[in-house]
Amino acid sequence: MPNTQDARRTANQVGDSRWLELLARVGFIGYGIVHLLVAWLALQIAFGRSAADGDQSGAMRTLAAQPLGGVLLIAIAVGLTAMAIWQAIEAAVGHRAEQGRDRVLERVISAGRTAVYLSFAWTAVQVFRNAGSDTADQQQALSERVMSAPGGRWLVGVAGLVLVGIGAGMIFNGATRRFEKQLKTGAMSARVRQVTCRLGMVGYVAKGIAYGTAGVLVVVAAVQYDPERARGLDAALRALREQAYGTILLTLVAAGFAAFGIYCFAQSRYRKV
Numbered sequence: 001m002p003n004t005q006d007a008r009r010t011a012n013q014v015g016d017s018r019w020l021e022l023l024a025r026v027g028f029i030g031y032g033i034v035h036l037l038v039a040w041l042a043l044q045i046a047f048g049r050s051a052a053d054g055d056q057s058g059a060m061r062t063l064a065a066q067p068l069g070g071v072l073l074i075a076i077a078v079g080l081t082a083m084a085i086w087q088a089i090e091a092a093v094g095h096r097a098e099q100g101r102d103r104v105l106e107r108v109i110s111a112g113r114t115a116v117y118l119s120f121a122w123t124a125v126q127v128f129r130n131a132g133s134d135t136a137d138q139q140q141a142l143s144e145r146v147m148s149a150p151g152g153r154w155l156v157g158v159a160g161l162v163l164v165g166i167g168a169g170m171i172f173n174g175a176t177r178r179f180e181k182q183l184k185t186g187a188m189s190a191r192v193r194q195v196t197c198r199l200g201m202v203g204y205v206a207k208g209i210a211y212g213t214a215g216v217l218v219v220v221a222a223v224q225y226d227p228e229r230a231r232g233l234d235a236a237l238r239a240l241r242e243q244a245y246g247t248i249l250l251t252l253v254a255a256g257f258a259a260f261g262i263y264c265f266a267q268s269r270y271r272k273v
Contacts, residue, residue, distance in 0.1 A: 009195050024086045025268045027079025027117070032264030034059050034076065034120065036204075042237050042254035046247050056120055058234065060127040073128045080121035084272060087113040112166075153222045160218030167212025174204025184270045196270065199263040206256015210236050 037059030060076075063069045090110035095103050136175040173179050179200050185193050214236035240250045 006117075020082055020086060021273045023079055023082030024273050025079075025271070026075065027081075027083035028264045028268035028271060030072075030076030030124075031083070031117075031120070031270070032261040033063070033072070035261035035264060037062050038263060039257035040232070040253045042250055042257060045237050045241055046254060047248035056233070057123050057127060060124055070128055073124045075137045077097050077121045077124035078129070080117045080124065084114050084121065087111075087117060153225065157222035158196075159217050160215045160220075160222060163218060165215075165217030166272050167208045167210070167215055170204045170208030170211060173270035174201045174208065179203060179204065182272055183267070184272055188270060192266075196263065196266045199259045199266065202256050203260025203263045206253050207260055210240075210253055212256070213239055 023062070034056055038056065041058050041062065060073060064071075064073055087110045091107045091114060094110065095106040098106050146156055177197055177200070180197060183196070188196065210233060214233055217235050217239055237250060240246055240253060244248060
């Protein structure tokens with residue numbers, strides 16, 4: 001018990017760090033930039049003008065090619081790492097305003113966010129080092145290795161269903177404006193709150209559609225033993241482009257990602273950290 005209390009006390013001390021809060025808020029800015037770049041790549045895919053992957057690695061490679069792109073990548077990596085530490089603390093000892101199953105759910109979601117932010121930070125480091133293949137290639141290769149193992153196709157299928165669930169959760173989060181409780185709405189003017197909440201709604205729904213589509217493609221890849229479909233967000237965006245009215249649909253999704261990027265800028269100031 002003393003060890004548990006000591007660990008909780010240490011986590012609380014780290015969580016109360018002013019530097020961690022500042023870096024996490026910088027991370028939201030970087031997170032927003034990445035989503036704006038994904039939106040731009042999605043538009044390029046929509047109109048058949050992009051050979052780059054429409055995911056976080058494609059976005060970061062686009063950023064790296066700009067003046068001072070390397071400096072921005074490192075700043076994004078540091079900020080996202082701080083966000084990951086913050087969410088790890090939330091998963092361990094946070095969300096005390098919630099009770100029972102609600103608190104358990106919020107802590108599980110924080111654990112998921114920790115993994116996402118770490119993944120984005122690692123991608124930024126890899127792109128800065130110009131090391132490794134892009135994310136879509138890595139996801140395809142991993143899916144191929146897993147599917148070739150006994151029971152691997154079942155594992156990939158379950159992973160796809162989890163991704164579908166995450167996408168559905170994002171849509172629910174946006175449609176119900178559940179994300180508002182994470183914001184310091186009392187510090188906003190009425191106009192800022194209205195605009196921020198609309199950006200969050202549109203952004204979460206668009207992301208949910210994209211990630212849900214990616215999950216469906218992973219399930220199809222497992223069923224048909226076709227690892228080329230398991231390329232994550234890039235495959236999802238290209239699959240949307242191939243549908244009837246695909247250009248219009250993907251343009252709307254790109255607008256949603258851009259809205260989420262701007263919403264992240266608002267979070268850098270108004271998110272409860």
